[in-house]
Amino acid sequence: MSRFLKIGVSLAALAISTATGALADDVLKIGFAGGFTGYLAPYDQPTLQGIELAVDEINNAGGIDGKLKIEVITRDMRSEIAQSAVMAQELIDQGINVMLAPCDVDPAVAAGQIAQGAGIPTIAPCASTPTLPGIVGDYMFANYTADNLQGTALADFAIQQGYKNALILISKDTPYTEKLPGYFAKVFEAKGGKLADAVEFKMGQQDFSAEVTKIKQLNPAPDVIMTAAYEPDFPAFIKQLRSAGIATPVLGSDGIDSPTTLALGEIAEGVVFANAGFPSAGSPLAKFNDAFKAHFGQESSTVYTATGYDVIKIVEAAVKATGGKTDGASLREAIDNLENVPVATGTITYKGMNRVPLRVVALNRIVGGQKTHVADVTPNGADVPPAE
């Protein structure tokens, strides 16, 4: 048998498998056009694990409401915008009811626009740019803690700690490192705080001596420093800040929720940062982590597994709310009106939030190289600055 024949057979098998793929009915089809290779893989792969776990749990219990099973179809958009649109179209042609978009805003927009045109609701499991749903339209929903929500939670905490004078460290290289501290500053000032300065850095610059000197020379000295810098910038910054003898408290964002930060030891002691949830004993997140370990045989490595799990819980709640209807319009309406849906990271509310969910923001403090729980904050929706 020649190798061409073998290839021919495989291709034929492939054609048959794709042709028969769309036959089964009576399932809720969720399509995930994720970046499973490329720069989005560290986010979209764990998200997919969380999704898998939630779907398994629901299907093992007989499906949503005990009757409607879920099928997840995945397509790798290879972290490319154009491919995001291609895969989204392919998923829609497979008859999906709900689309899940990649973890970055640009490809999420590309996928969302295709689904918007087809009247299929899209949820972005971990893209955090709050403008995303507004860009695409009324069928696009965010899921992850939006940057403005996180900024608000951190500002609330700063005010509550009695800080008066805040400095933000920003980088214009990404919206996350620029806008998140911006949202923080807005809320902080609105609630009576004062912005001492906004110091800028370039991502990957290694040497922070200029920034540290600038901070040291400020008079009056800031009583808190807030930044959305993450690896490798955050470790470099805080090392140089502390070795310059500046002991000012530092607030960080979920970008530093990683083992690297904990491994910084004494230097990172006392740093407070926000993330999507803290697994305190008996909390839903702790339960999720246990279930994750039981299912995959290893610890959940990041919170994106939990937020991936959350997305499926949102879809489940929406289907229940429609009374089992799975058409795009009914699902869209249902998601838009969800309130206090219990999920792995706490609860989620979409009602009145313009499709950017109100969810718990957990505050963590690093003590002795361990994350300790400070508080779970659900900011007042009215305090959250508009997305820009």
Next chain:
Amino acid sequence: MALSTYLVPSAAKSAVALCLVVALPCLAIHVAFTGPLVTTITNFLVMLTAVAALGVFAGNSGILSFGHCAFMALGAQISATLTIAPAMKKSAFPLLPDFILQNQLGLVLALLVTMILVGTVAWAIGLAICRLNGSSASISTLGLLIIVESLIVAAQGYTRGNQAVYGVQKLINIPTALALALLAIAVARLFRDSRPGLLLRAGRENEAAAQSVGIDVPRQRLTAWVVSAMLSAMAGAMMAHFLTVFSPKQFYFDLTFAIIVMQVVGGMASVTGAVAGAVLVTALIEVLRRFENGLDLGFMQVPQIFGVTQVGLSLIIIVTLYRRREGLLGFAEIENFWPALRRVIGGAPIGGTPAAASPAPAGELAVEGVTKAYGGLVAVDQVNLTLRTGEILGLIGPNGSGKTTLLGCIAGTHAPTAGKVRIDQTEITGHPPYVVARLGIGRTFQNIRLFTNLTALENVMAALAQRHSAIPRQELESRALDLLGELKIAELAGRTAGTLAYGQQRRLEIARALALEPRFMLLDEPAAGMNESETNDLLGILAWLVKERGLGLLIVDHDMQLIMRLCQRIAVLNKGQLIALGTPAEVQRNPAVREAYLGRRHAEKMIA
């Protein structure tokens, strides 16, 4: 100026054929399919445009550019700014002046404005980049990419900074993408064979040889750079209006490499190769990614494995480069595979005998006190020489005596430290080699330097096209054939220069130099590596050059017999100094010459 200098009929035919090959399947898909395939094909057309655009510069100049994504980024940015609705523009780009904010252009007008603006920017940048050669040019294009990306991010207010530009209208679908892609392919294909394309390809093959026939290589590069930047800007604009959302990071390394991969796989120096590369890579991705979703082979179940596409693609690129370094198509265009498109050149009888060229007007090439010093080392020391038209002057001397340096000082490749060189009353020192060539000095090189991957005909045509900027294509070809005929190699016109035998290559090099209509010719060891019959052959040609064409020849050679037989006068250099000048017999008797060649004791012995 004849239109056919730019629009070569054979290239136009090739372009039309290539466009048809691309257009027909795309149109069929447009009519018959909906769904993801439509997006894939549109994306393919956008990429194809980008690859063809890059090829105009990289393919013809031989310099790989990493910077063309910068032009795509600018194209996307500028065109989107023009087409976005005014209401949306105000919030997205608050700092832009009112007349931009209040106006909205359609796709065609927006493309035109974008391409003109980007072309201007490219021209300014190209003034610097096009002066560089090889890898330093490539690296500077990399710098361009980084600088433009940073500028777009920094210009927040005029741009969206690091954030996504959204709300761009979807104006690119298969028909519009196809029309623009065909435009890019046609321009690229026509450019390749046009006068600037031909001159640039000559420069790509051998810059020193190109200069020796008067080609100003950086200037030709600049033309290609601007054309290619404008087409890249168009590709960027297409991408923006196809995806409807983009941010600066999208036009960065990943896209750069995706485009370069297509170009390298297909064949960088060929427009057909660009098409083949884009088709092949797109098709492979489409096949591979289906395997990635897992499949049921009947006897076994292949699970879903992410990354198959990337791994498979990378392997195929490695294999392609390993087996065919020039890419799948190398230098071939579509007509090489499609005989009906091919025109027979060479061998065809030419009407009548070639018009005998009128002999060069009499005059002299004078070297006056030329000195060339490298630090303390004086390679050429105050040399005075005169070469008259119609004469053969031999230049000999032991190894390292400064012969080649002196030749370089005349040809303009070396700037003399002191002294001057003039033709009649015109001083030629201080001019770059291509200007010296245009002033009437042709040359051949010690190790033959042809435009290896061009045909014999194109080798001569490049020199002719440089000399006569506006003669019609047909006349250019027939004059080139005449020259090949004069050197008895007309039947080889269609052969690639690199495949010719050694003696034929030397003849071609001389034919090419003659295209300049020089009055003087410098020949650096023309007989090196030749056997006796080839040498005799060459002697005949050289004698003909002098007798019929009236040229003045300056010949450097080690073959003493050849020099003695051929030259009326011989100049002898030793340690940079002219130690003898006279007839062969005089020079042979000169004790200083004997000493230089044989050493003092030998020389004394021989005289005694």
